[in-house]
Amino acid sequence: MRNELLSPVEMAEADRLAIAAGPLDGYGLMRRAGEAVAAAVLARYPAATRMHVLCGPGNNGGDGYVVGRLLWESGVDVAMWVSGEPRAGSDAALAAADCPLEPRPLSALAAEPGSLLVDALYGAGLSKPLSGEAARAVQIATDLGLPVVAIDLPSGVSGESGAILGSAFRAATTVTFARKKPGHLLLPGREMCGETVLADIGIGDGIIAQIAPQAFENGPALWLPAFPVPVVDAHKYKRGHTSVFSGGPSATGAARLSALAAARSGAGAVTVLSPANAMQVNAAHLTSIMLRKAEGVADLGAFLADRRPSSFVLGPGFGVGEKARDFALALLGTGQTPDTGVEGLVLDADGITSFRDEPETLFQAARGFGAPGLVMTPHEGEFGRLFPDVADDKVLSKLAKARAASARANAIIVYKGSDTVIAAPDGRAAINSNGAPWLATAGSGDVLAGIIAGLLAQGMPSFEAACAAVWIHAEAGSRFGPGLIAEDLPLAMVPVLRALAESGVAAR
Incomplete structure (x- = not known):
């Protein structure tokens, strides 16, 4: 079944087990995730010429660096906006090093009407309210009515409960990996996700079976x-x-x-x-x-x-x-x-x-x-x-x-x-x-x-x-x-x- 739901903690364990089992390492999973998001963006917005990718300091941001590189290689005009540096030696740092685009501080985010925003700030693991530059980014996207593609979950939505933590992006499309999270289905989070795309990045059913999740999407x-x-x-x-x-x-x-x-x-x-x-x-x-x-x-x-x-x-x-x-x-x-x-x-x-x-x-x-x-x-x-x-x-x-x-x-x-x-x-x-x-x-x-x-x-x-x-x-x-x-x-x-x-x- 692919109707199991993983909490953020269970998803982290699924990542760990998949990396331990191979053949993909952490950066390999990250590249797969970025490829799935980039494919979803290009399929849904083939005429888009200007995209803004917002990256946080963790693995969600690492996915964003991969997305930015792939969109740029596809001929899209991409601007990268980052909130904090990835930890040295992390998979996110490897992804940032492989991305040829110049990162700009998120605090300086400036977007144009008609452009598209990729939210790779925090994803499902967020546990505290959005504030500062991240909250400002949400307001900019809202004021301009920008279509948002969220990686894993719109930043500001709790993957555990679906609650809005301060403020959150309202995504047109959310791309998540391996299994959905409770926050994709529980209100008000469900309304913030838009279309939810479940992407296979190489975390097999055997890995999910080891975790033995007890929550499911009803069907x-x-x-x-x-x-x-x-x-x-x-x-x-x-x-x-x-x-x-x-x-x-x-x-x-x-x-x-x-x-x-x-x-x-x-x-x-x-x-x-x-x-x-x-x-x-x-x-x-x-x-x-x-x-x-x-x-x-x-x-x-x-x-x-x-x-x-x-x-x-x-x-x-x-x-x-x-x-x-x-x-x-x-x-x-x-x-x-x-x-x-x-x-x-x-x-x-x-x-x-x-x-x-x-x-x-x-x-x-x-x-x-x-x-x-x-x-x-x-x-x-x-x-x-x-x-x-x-x-x-x-x-x-x-x-x-x-x-x-x-x-x-x-x-x-x-x-x-x-x-x-x-x-x-x-x-x-x-x-x-x-x-x-x-x-x-x-x-x-x-x-x-x-x-x-x-x-x-x-x-x-x-x-x-x-x-x-x-x-x-x-x-x-x-x-x-x-x-x-x-x-x-x-x-x-x-x-x-x-x-x-x-x-x-x-x-x-």
């Missing part, structure tokens, strides 16, 4: 081998049974959205569990979805014994309070045993908020249920209600926050947003990158919860099910486009699911 390569495809002799209960708890008579729509999404995602049977006073409302709107009364835990126990459902959704439109807590704790108290057949609970919206005053009760129950059968899908506000100390930590990235919450709760955490992060207690995490603004509509999250539960019901492992559901949900929204409302999403999933099913069959 089918991560979970397609586990994606459920019905077999020839399948029947409805063999494909799993999902149940969704409904709210009262004035708040039933969210549960029905979840139920329909679970059915569309492949669950063979879906039941809405309704309070008595909402039975008629739900019955008037349900056709292929089954309906059953569930006033309290006793009704739930009878349903479990009678129908042995595989997964549950609790929270959409349900209401906040003791009843939600009772249902959640009762389900988690069953454990993942053959006697119940319950494989997972998706806790969303009101189900999450119901535990804001006693989160440890939920986490303790999740630890007793199994590994890990609880999936929680909080947006930022809901995340803060369950994990206030983690949410308030200004040092942690969204990726780190999701991982910390997952480990504490023994649950899969789907930390929603335009850069949704899915985290598992064992440290695995995925960052979603195909989100669409059209999904910012009421009921969208209810659909997502239903997709997760539908995949869980079919036996997909919880981390993979959550990752797949997030991607499918986003892909359906992206393909539908403007005008999308939540009711459109279950049907919009169909072509996405068809393509995945066909890919899954072909892969097997």
Whole structure:
């Protein structure tokens, strides 16, 4: 897979391992990187006649010296602007010595409208805010509207978190190497990268395997081998049974959205569990979805014994309070045993908020249920209600926050947003990158919860099910486009699911 993500520290280790393994030394890798950037610049800006290359004192700057030389050899008018001298004897110093262009101090940077800027100042390893001459360079590029090609990451963007450190270049194209970094996908960094080009510079898959990264860009390569495809002799209960708890008579729509999404995602049977006073409302709107009364835990126990459902959704439109807590704790108290057949609970919206005053009760129950059968899908506000100390930590990235919450709760955490992060207690995490603004509509999250539960019901492992559901949900929204409302999403999933099913069959 090339969907692994490397932190800046892991990338440095990949460089070290690749150099130790050969045949390329450090300067050889640097030349490969510079060649990839120069090729990207010339391919995208073939008519450009004036380019400014900004070089820092480290390896990112060394890449810049290679780029400047190659562009100059291609006939481009290139100006080199440097911030600090490379360390004597370093690979960057070798690259600077091989570059025939006269370096000028970055503090004197003067660029013309219509020229192009190559940012080789700091890259992914930056850990402090840009200031001084570097910040001035950002302002010049911004004021003139210059197209920027960034090496590794736009200077000013944290490779670890995607945070803007003071100020940052907004690149039209970013060329990175071997694997992407979290900062390429996490907001606001993702918006600063423009088109991200992943270049192969000779750091092979075997090197990445030695590092064994635990973060990934979410996509089918991560979970397609586990994606459920019905077999020839399948029947409805063999494909799993999902149940969704409904709210009262004035708040039933969210549960029905979840139920329909679970059915569309492949669950063979879906039941809405309704309070008595909402039975008629739900019955008037349900056709292929089954309906059953569930006033309290006793009704739930009878349903479990009678129908042995595989997964549950609790929270959409349900209401906040003791009843939600009772249902959640009762389900988690069953454990993942053959006697119940319950494989997972998706806790969303009101189900999450119901535990804001006693989160440890939920986490303790999740630890007793199994590994890990609880999936929680909080947006930022809901995340803060369950994990206030983690949410308030200004040092942690969204990726780190999701991982910390997952480990504490023994649950899969789907930390929603335009850069949704899915985290598992064992440290695995995925960052979603195909989100669409059209999904910012009421009921969208209810659909997502239903997709997760539908995949869980079919036996997909919880981390993979959550990752797949997030991607499918986003892909359906992206393909539908403007005008999308939540009711459109279950049907919009169909072509996405068809393509995945066909890919899954072909892969097997």
